[in-house]
Amino acid sequence: MRNTYLAAVDIGGTKITVSIAHYEGVLIKLYQRVKLEGDNTSIPEQVDALIERACRRIGIHKKDISAVGISTCSPFKIKNGYKVIVSPNLCGGLAKERGVIPNDWTEIPLEEVLTGKYPRVKSGNDCVTSVVAERLFGAGKGEDNLVYVTWSTGIGTGIFVDGHLLKGKNENAGHGGHIYIAEDGPQCGCGNFGDLEALVSGSAIARDYGEGATTEDVFSAYRQGDTKAKKVIKKAAYNFARGMASINALMDTQLFIIGGSVFLNNRDILLPLVEQEFFKSFPALTSGVKFTPSALHTFLGDIAALSLVMPDEWIEKWEHDRPWENAPPAVVLEDNGNE
Amino acid sequence: MRNTYLAAVDIGGTKITVSIAHYEGVLIKLYQRVKLEGDNTSIPEQVDALIERACRRIGIHKKDISAVGISTCSPFKIKNGYKVIVSPNLCGGLAKERGVIPNDWTEIPLEEVLTGKYPRVKSGNDCVTSVVAERLFGAGKGEDNLVYVTWSTGIGTGIFVDGHLLKGKNENAGHGGHIYIAEDGPQCGCGNFGDLEALVSGSAIARDYGEGATTEDVFSAYRQGDTKAKKVIKKAAYNFARGMASINALMDTQLFIIGGSVFLNNRDILLPLVEQEFFKSFPALTSGVKFTPSALHTFLGDIAALSLVMPDEWIEKWEHDRPWENAPPAVVLEDNGNE
Incomplete structure (x- = not known):
């Protein structure tokens, strides 16, 4: 070979x-x-x-x-x-x-x-493919229960449970951006109202802030103490954490590996907010779960x-x-x- | 043997x-x-x-x-x-x-x-254990991608993906009652606010109707055309369907087998409401999914x-x-x- x-x-x-x-x-x-x-x-x-x-x-x-x-x-x-x-x-x-x-x-x-x-x-x-790579070469080595999440323009996931890569009937398992998080809410590109991607993606953060700001503009404003930026980003982190808690309730995972530009450029802000909210969920299920940035x-x-x-x-x-x-x-x- | x-x-x-x-x-x-x-x-x-x-x-x-x-x-x-x-x-x-x-x-x-x-x-x-039994002897025979859901006093799920029974790090995979469906909402017995069980379980239906009604009282009232009962049950079915769409987005399943007294006693009312709402979600993921009552x-x-x-x-x-x-x-x- x-x-x-x-x-x-x-x-x-x-x-x-x-x-x-x-x-x-x-x-x-x-x-x-x-x-x-x-x-x-x-x-x-x-x-x-x-x-x-x-x-x-x-x-x-x-x-x-x-x-x-x-x-x-x-x-x-x-x-x-x-x-x-x-x-x-x-x-x-x-x-x-x-x-x-x-x-x-x-x-x-x-x-x-x-x-x-x-x-x-x-x-x-x-x-x-990212969760396969992170498990072979990155932050997920040796782990049988792990979820890769990209937090970027959109939201997506790849999932191993018990060392098995989830595929599903059409190999569409892991469309974690399209789980519902709100009873109603803004529309996603997929047509859903109130799913994770519609609420927390980079595009959603820019949309919620408005004023023609880009996602990175909103994070810059957050760093400068802008009240609206803080509100928008905290809400996105709240919903992201609840999405991860939902995925964890179904998968009983050990490790979330988070990638994507929105997260990786702003993990100093986002990771503490996400962890704080995530661990408020049912402790018997969330206790011991780890979050780590993508290593690759x-x-x-x-x-x-x-x-x-x-x-x-x-x-x-x-x-x-x-x-x-x-x-x-x-x-x-x-x-x-x-x- | x-x-x-x-x-x-x-x-x-x-x-x-x-x-x-x-x-x-x-x-x-x-x-x-x-x-x-x-x-x-x-x-x-x-x-x-x-x-x-x-x-x-x-x-x-x-x-x-x-x-x-x-x-x-x-x-x-x-x-x-x-x-x-x-x-x-x-x-x-x-x-x-x-x-x-x-x-x-x-x-x-x-x-x-x-x-x-x-x-x-x-x-x-x-x-x-129910999804194992339904796959061996019940409504899930020969199916590699299936979810058993109980809709009862509480909500729970058991899940096969690609013929693999999901277990997870502590064998807690399949706690589908504790996925979030609302950004906020009533509190579940597990402590979560706004999860599927808190919104759609038999107890939630009785609580939302109030007046000391039991879950079955609410369904009786629905059958008699009671407006409040219709509102409460339609909302529960709406959120149940969105919960199933979330599970499906992650698992890419083929079949939901629904059991539990709330569903089995009232499937004439609930199944059409659930299907109608479920298939509004992202068609590339929901198309072709089947719902069937527990056979056992x-x-x-x-x-x-x-x-x-x-x-x-x-x-x-x-x-x-x-x-x-x-x-x-x-x-x-x-x-x-x-x-």
């Missing part, structure tokens, strides 16, 4: 990144704005073209790639035995506001198209997708060498293919 | 039942009010005495019992490698209102005491505890013969031991 290459793919609402790794570490990373035009095989074709391009740049052939690991936004649906992406962030045919996304896709056959081109393809929601944070995108397909022999070496910390910077490609 | 006997124990806040079964079916069932006095080994000693008594009545010896399966109220804590019960319904030292429960226990060493007396002892929360309902107590320890050979026969349907009625013992 030492003479093989792996491709790691990260698909978000705005970009695709592709990295190529071998036993010693990451060799190259390409970054491109995701193109949402064309037919619904456009994204897998962009992924394939990027992998091919990355291979050429490091002097290997596409057929040297033994497996492709993919982190992507979701949800998924199972169709003909393959996962297809049914995310309203990518599929114009599923978006709440028509016309914002320039396509009418209702599903993206990612796995099926790429499985025809590579020997092994595994994909997962980005928080699910800025590296999570690459390593998460790789974790899905990484051979055991590599894992031992990577755990020791941490080669993702020395990965080359991403090469940013323009829409016309130039750098 | 055909010449062996199993004991099934069901421990609630008010009673203990013990049944003895062999390959052909259930032989006897004893029912006794639980005594909450004495030291914290009192409950395991009551269980042991009831098993011994049941054995005597059917002419076998305690040593003929090869395994004891126990359904019990929880939560649990792990201590010295054994699960101990830390339920505020049994332990006076953990109860919210001191003095209501006539003991000062903070834990009950159920497994440890009984493991010294029987070759094999397995215990589980009553909703966790009144038999669930016995069969759930047995399911934990039943040999495979028995399971095949019981699945076919359904002997729990012909179990003898419970013999009710008075506190002094008389019938």
Whole structure:
């Protein structure tokens, strides 16, 4: 397994990144704005073209790639035995506001198209791949009961219980952003009213503050003692903590690993607020639970997708060498293919 | 395994039942009010005495019992490698209102005491044992992604994801009654404000209606067109449905099996209300989920505890013969031991 290459793919609402790794570490990373035009095989074709391009740049052939690991936004649906992406962030045919996304896709056959081109393809929601990576290489080593949470523009979770990674019927387990926290409340991008993402995400914090402030503006105002910012952020932390208490009541977890820019940039403010509220919940269930920041944070995108397909022999070496910390910077490609 | 006997124990806040079964079916069932006095080994000693008594009545010896399966109220804590019960319904030292429960226990060493007396002892929360039983013998046969929910005086859940029974660090996974549904709200027996049990349980329905009505009075009033009863029950169904949507967002389940007296006595009213609200949530996650009533309902107590320890050979026969349907009625013992 030492003479093989792996491709790691990260698909978000705005970009695709592709990295190529071998036993010693990451060799190259390409970054491109995701193109949402064309037919619904456009994204897998962009992924394939990027992998091919990355291979050429490091002097290997596409057929040297033994497996492709993919982190992507979701949800998924199972169709003909393959996962297809049914995310309203990518599929114009599923978006709440028509016309914002320039396509009418209702599903993206990612796995099926790429499985025809590579020997092994595994994909997962980005928080699910993140919890796999944090358990292998990060803050969750040796832990069988853990939850990775991203607190960012949105909210998502990936969950192990009893050492088992939760998948569910369509591999949509861990959509922790869409649990209800309020009896009513603001509308989420998914259509729900009063779910965790609608109440506490970075977007929600900016919306609740108003005045055209960004999420980081609200935290800056908090640090300067602004009363409204304190109220908005305390309420978000209150609801986030209650969301974690709900997840814990169902999973009886040991450890919450929190990532995402909203949390990681402001953990000095948020972590004490979250812990204070969380431990007010039913002590027989919450007692002994730990919160910790993501250990892989800025590296999570690459390593998460790789974790899905990484051979055991590599894992031992990577755990020791941490080669993702020395990965080359991403090469940013323009829409016309130039750098 | 055909010449062996199993004991099934069901421990609630008010009673203990013990049944003895062999390959052909259930032989006897004893029912006794639980005594909450004495030291914290009192409950395991009551269980042991009831098993011994049941054995005597059917002419076998305690040593003929090869395994004891126990359904019990929880939560649990792990201590010295054994699960101990830390339920505020049994332990006076953990109860919210001191003095209501006539003991000062903070834990009950159920497994440890009984493991010294029987070759094999397995215990589980009553909703966790119920989901095991429904999957073996009831409405969940062949399903790998299912949730059993009891809608009764309280709310509880037991959960399989990907064929894996969720346990968690202290075997407290599935405390679905204690997920938050409202940003604030009435207080639950566990201390939480605004959790599912506090909002939708049988007790909550009676409390919200007021006027000294029982839960069933409120449903009778609903059937007679009473406006307040309609409002109270619709709100409970609304919040129950949102609780199920939260559980589904985390588990990506296929099937909710609903039991408990509040639901089973009133499913004509509740099921349509619950389904109508549930399917308003994020369609990519809720689409295709099914709701069905418990298939074992009144038999669930016995069969759930047995399911934990039943040999495979028995399971095949019981699945076919359904002997729990012909179990003898419970013999009710008075506190002094008389019938």
